[in-house]
Amino acid sequence: xxxxxxxxxxxxxxxxxxxxxxxxxxxxxxxxxxxxxxxxxxxxxxxxxxxxxxxxxxxxxxxxxxxxxxxxxxxxxxxxxxxxxxxxxxxxxxxxxxxxxxxxxxxxxxxxx
Amino acid sequence: xxxxxxxxxxxxxxxxxxxxxxxxxxxxxxxxxxxxxxxxxxxxxxxxxxxxxxxxxxxxxxxxxxxxxxxxxxxxxxxxxxxxxxxxxxxxxxxxxxxxxxxxxxxxxxx
Numbered sequence: 001x002x003x004x005x006x007x008x009x010x011x012x013x014x015x016x017x018x019x020x021x022x023x024x025x026x027x028x029x030x031x032x033x034x035x036x037x038x039x040x041x042x043x044x045x046x047x048x049x050x051x052x053x054x055x056x057x058x059x060x061x062x063x064x065x066x067x068x069x070x071x072x073x074x075x076x077x078x079x080x081x082x083x084x085x086x087x088x089x090x091x092x093x094x095x096x097x098x099x100x101x102x103x104x105x106x107x108x109x110x111x112x113x
Numbered sequence: 114x115x116x117x118x119x120x121x122x123x124x125x126x127x128x129x130x131x132x133x134x135x136x137x138x139x140x141x142x143x144x145x146x147x148x149x150x151x152x153x154x155x156x157x158x159x160x161x162x163x164x165x166x167x168x169x170x171x172x173x174x175x176x177x178x179x180x181x182x183x184x185x186x187x188x189x190x191x192x193x194x195x196x197x198x199x200x201x202x203x204x205x206x207x208x209x210x211x212x213x214x215x216x217x218x219x220x221x222x223x224x
Contacts, residue, residue: 004156033212042117043157043202043214056210090156098145098206101159 003027006091006105014113015081021108023074023091029103031096032074034066037088037107049074050096081112115139117205119215126193127223133189134218136203140184147204148177148188151217157202160188193222 004025013019023032034046048056049068063085065077074091088109092102118137126132138146148160161170166181174191190197200217207213 042216043204045212045214048210048212058211092157098210098212099162099164101147101162102149102157103159104149104156106156 004091004093004103004105006108008108009106010109012111012113013078013081018077018079020078021076021089023105025072025093025103027093027103029093029095030071031094032068033092033102034074034076035090035092037090043090083112086110086112115205115207115213117203117213117215119203119218121218122216123219123221125221125223128193128195130193131189131191132193132220133187134201136186136188136215138184138205140182142207142209143181144208145206146179146186147206149202149204150199151202152199195222195224198222
């Protein structure tokens with residue numbers, strides 16, 4: 001049990017759908033992250049929230065929209081995705097700052113049809 | 114885009130063998146270097162975070178070293194066991210608040 005949960009674990013959606021991924025942590029951390037793992041590519045950082053403020057957005061397309069209502073919850077809102085967006089989406093949390101280890105959730109396997 | 118390279122891409126060893134792999138990263142704008150272990154069907158799990166040149170960290174049979182001046186870190190596993198089979202990831206954290214992961218080294222330990 002890592003203390004970071006993600007729902008749903010699997011998601012199949014059409015290109016015109018709108019869906020949301022949810023991440024929750026109960027570790028007392030104040031930074032949360034969204035990563036994308038595509039086949040045969042390195043883990044790619046998408047968004048970082050630190051103290052509930054977005055501090056990093058790695059040129060992610062606007063069809064991905066993050067939301068961090070408090071330090072324990074993180075959402076990734078999805079709309080009009082493309083088939084190439086099919087991937088494993090991982091959430092992680094840590095204490096703020098890069099010198100602290102991250103705790104990862106189990107991921108959401110997303111398939112866009 | 115910044116390159117973090119890991120070698121080898123994959124490694125097959127026998128139980129009891131000791132092994133090591135490399136993470137290479139830019140020597141400028143360094144803040145921290147992370148190592149994670151990612152077992153199949155599980156979440157990545159933190160092994161070490163190192164921040165100082167010359168750092169050495171150890172956890173059981175696994176240890177890591179850091180050279181920030183030349184931009185590399187080594188991960189060592191002594192007496193590999195089948196349960197060590199996993200993908201080992203390193204991540205470079207720059208002082209511009211950015212994380213960059215390598216592609217990982219996939220280790221398979223045969224009984």
